[in-house]
C-alpha cells in the first residue's frame with residue numbers, strides 16, 4: 203500500500219513516509235518526558251514536511267511533532283495534505299487530540315501510525331480518529347490561488 207490517495211504527486215510508500223517521521227524523531231527535544239516523537243506530513247504538492255516534539259520547561263509551551271510539521275508546511279504555503287506519519291515509542295502511536303483538531307482544519311487525510319522501530323504500520327484516517335471535528339471554516343479549492351493573487 204502507498205500513501206497516495208489523490209492528486210498528482212510522486213509515489214511515496216507508507217514505509218517511506220514512516221521513515222521520514224523516524225528521521226524527524228531523531229531531533230526531538232524532549233528532556234522532560236523522554237518520549238521522542240517524529241512526524242512527516244505529505245502535502246498534495248508531493249513535498250514532505252517534518253516535525254519533532256519540542257518540549258519546554260513551561261509545559262504549556264510544548265509543541266507536538268504533528269503540529270510542528272503542520273506549521274512548517276503552512277509556512278511553506280501548503281494547504282492541502284494527503285497523509286501524515288507519526289512514529290514514537292514501543293508500539294504505534296496516534297496523534298493527540300489537539301493535533302487531530304489542528305489537522306482537521308485542512309480536511310481528511312491518511313494517518314500512518316508507527317513505533318520508533320519495527321515493520322508494523324497502522325493505517326487509518328483523520329476522520330476515523332476525530333469524528334465530528336469542530337469546524338467553522340475550511341479553505342476551499344482555489345482559495346489559496348486567489349489569496350496569492
Ligand SMILES: [Zn+2]
Nearest residue numbers: 266297298301
Ligand atoms: Zn499532539
